Amino acid sequence: MNHLSLIVFNLMVFFWLFTIIPSVEGRKFHSPCKKHHKGSGHFCNSTTIFNILSFGAKANGVSDDSKWINFKWVYNLTIQGSGTIDGQGCNWWDPIKSKHISDIKPTALRFYASEDTIVRDITIRNSPQVHLKFDNSERVKVNNITISAPRNSPNTDGIHLQNTRDVEIMHSNVGTGDDCVSIQTGCSNVHIHHINCGPGHGISLGGLGKDKSTACVSNILVENSVIQDALYGARIKTWQGGKGMVKNVTFSNIEVANVNFPIVINQYYCDKVVCQNQTNSVAIKSVRFDRIIGTYSTQPIHLACSTDVPCTDIDLSDIQLKPFGGLLGGSQLQRALCWNSYGNSKGPLVPSSINYCLRKGGGGGSGSVHEMSRSYDEVC
Numbered sequence: 001m002n003h004l005s006l007i008v009f010n011l012m013v014f015f016w017l018f019t020i021i022p023s024v025e026g027r028k029f030h031s032p033c034k035k036h037h038k039g040s041g042h043f044c045n046s047t048t049i050f051n052i053l054s055f056g057a058k059a060n061g062v063s064d065d066s067k068w069i070n071f072k073w074v075y076n077l078t079i080q081g082s083g084t085i086d087g088q089g090c091n092w093w094d095p096i097k098s099k100h101i102s103d104i105k106p107t108a109l110r111f112y113a114s115e116d117t118i119v120r121d122i123t124i125r126n127s128p129q130v131h132l133k134f135d136n137s138e139r140v141k142v143n144n145i146t147i148s149a150p151r152n153s154p155n156t157d158g159i160h161l162q163n164t165r166d167v168e169i170m171h172s173n174v175g176t177g178d179d180c181v182s183i184q185t186g187c188s189n190v191h192i193h194h195i196n197c198g199p200g201h202g203i204s205l206g207g208l209g210k211d212k213s214t215a216c217v218s219n220i221l222v223e224n225s226v227i228q229d230a231l232y233g234a235r236i237k238t239w240q241g242g243k244g245m246v247k248n249v250t251f252s253n254i255e256v257a258n259v260n261f262p263i264v265i266n267q268y269y270c271d272k273v274v275c276q277n278q279t280n281s282v283a284i285k286s287v288r289f290d291r292i293i294g295t296y297s298t299q300p301i302h303l304a305c306s307t308d309v310p311c312t313d314i315d316l317s318d319i320q321l322k323p324f325g326g327l328l329g330g331s332q333l334q335r336a337l338c339w340n341s342y343g344n345s346k347g348p349l350v351p352s353s354i355n356y357c358l359r360k361g362g363g364g365g366s367g368s369v370h371e372m373s374r375s376y377d378e379v380c
C-alpha cells in the first residue's frame with residue numbers, strides 16, 4: 001500500500017435500489033425514496049448514488065464509527081441491482097495508519113432488527129471490516145451477490161450473522177481476508193448453499209462463548225458449496241469458559257481445494273499465545289460433516305473438543321482429503337488431530353486415520369455429559 005497517497009479520497013457508495021418499502025435509516029441520511037408506512041405496498045424504483053461523505057462520514061480510517069449504510073427496523077426491504085458498494089477499506093487495514101480498535105471500523109452494509117430482507121445481485125467490496133451484517137433480524141435472503149477484499153485485509157468478514165433466524169444465503173461468491181460467512185450467537189435455521197468461498201477463513205460458527213458468555217446456535221445447514229485457497233473450510237470455534245450450546249449443524253457436499261484446515265472444531269479458541277484452560281465450555285452436539293472432498297494444505301481434520309464437555313453425536317461420512325500438490329509438497333503436513341469427540345464415522349474416509357478420530361458412545365459413559373448438555377440446553 002502506498003502510504004503517501006490517499007490523503008484525500010472520494011468514497012462513493014453507490015448502488016441501485018429498487019423496491020424500498022418502509023423507512024430507511026442510514027448514516028443520518030434519508031431514503032432516496034419517500035418514507036412509507038410499514039407494508040403500505042408503495043414501491044419506488046430508483047438508481048441512487050449514496051456518497052456517504054455528504055452525510056458526515058470522513059472515510060479517513062480514523063474518525064468514522066461502526067457503520068456506513070445501516071437499515072434499522074425495516075420490513076420487506078429488497079436491495080437489488082447491478083451496483084457496487086465500495087468500502088475503500090485500505091485506510092483501515094493499515095495497522096500504523098489506523099489507530100482504531102477493530103470493533104469500530106465501519107461495516108459497509110448492515111441490517112438491524114429487520115424482517116423479510118432480500119439482498120441480491122449487488123457487489124460489495126473492500127469494506128473496512130464486515131461487508132454485510134445482519135443483527136437481530138428474521139427472514140433474510142441473500143442471493144447472487146459478490147463480496148471481495150484482498151486475502152490479507154484484516155477482519156473483513158463477508159457475511160456476518162448475529163441473533164438472526166431463518167436465513168438463506170445462496171449462489172454467491174465471497175472472497176475476503178476473514179470468514180466468508182460468520183455465524184454468531186443467537187442464530188438458528190440458517191441455510192447456506194451454492195457458495196463459492198475463498199480466499200479467506202471459510203464458513204465459520206463462532207468464536208462463541210467469549211468472556212464466559214452464553215452462546216446458542218442451532219439448525220445450520222451448509223451444502224453444495226466450494227471453498228478454495230482458504231485457511232479453514234467448515235469450522236466451529238468456541239472460547240473456553242463459555243456456556244450454551246451449538247447443535248444440529250450439517251456441512252454437506254463441500255468441495256475444498258488448497259484449504260489449510262478443511263474440517264475444524266476448536267474449543268480452545270484463543271487470541272493470546274496461551275489461554276488458561278477452563279472447565280466450562282459451549283457444548284457442541286449433533287454436527288455432521290458429510291461428503292467433504294478435495295485437497296488440504298496443512299491438516300485434514302482438527303477436532304479439538306473441550307476436555308470437560310466433549311463433543312457428542314459427531315458424524316463423519318465420506319471425507320476424502322488429499323494433500324494439495326501431492327505428498328511431495330507436504331513437508332509441513334500434519335496428521336489428523338482428534339480430541340474428546342464422540343460419534344460415528346462412515347467410509348470412505350481418506351486419509352484412513354480419520355477412521356480412528358471419533359470415540360464411540362455417548363461421551364463419558366457416566367451420563368454426566370448428558371446431564372451437562374441438558375442443562376446447557378435449558379440456557380438456550
Ligand SMILES: *[C@@H]1O[C@H](CO)[C@@H](O)[C@H](O)[C@H]1NC(C)=O
Pocket residue numbers: 038039040075076116
Ligand atoms: C412482508 O411481506 C410478507 C409476504 O409478502 C407479508 O406477509 C408481510 O405482512 C409483510 N410485512 C410487512 C411488515 O409489510
Ligand SMILES: *[C@@H]1O[C@H](CO)[C@@H](O)[C@H](O)[C@H]1NC(C)=O
Pocket residue numbers: 018019043044045
Ligand atoms: C419497480 O420495478 C419492478 C421490477 O422491475 C416492477 O415490477 C415494478 O412495477 C416497478 N414499480 C414501479 C412503481 O415502477
Ligand SMILES: *[C@@H]1O[C@H](CO)[C@@H](O)[C@H](O)[C@H]1NC(C)=O
Pocket residue numbers: 081082120121122123144
Ligand atoms: C446476478 O447478478 C448480476 C448482476 O450483478 C445480474 O447481471 C445477473 O442477471 C444475476 N443473475 C441472476 C440469476 O439473477
Ligand SMILES: *[C@@H]1O[C@H](CO)[C@@H](O)[C@H](O)[C@H]1NC(C)=O
Pocket residue numbers: 189190218219220221248
Ligand atoms: C436440523 O436442522 C435442519 C436445518 O438445518 C432442520 O431441517 C431439521 O429439522 C433440524 N433437526 C432438528 C432435530 O431440529
Ligand SMILES: *[C@@H]1O[C@H](CO)[C@@H](O)[C@H](O)[C@H]1NC(C)=O
Pocket residue numbers: 274275276277307
Ligand atoms: C489445555 O488442555 C489441552 C487439552 O487437554 C492441553 O493440550 C493444553 O496443553 C492445555 N493448556 C494449558 C494452558 O494448560
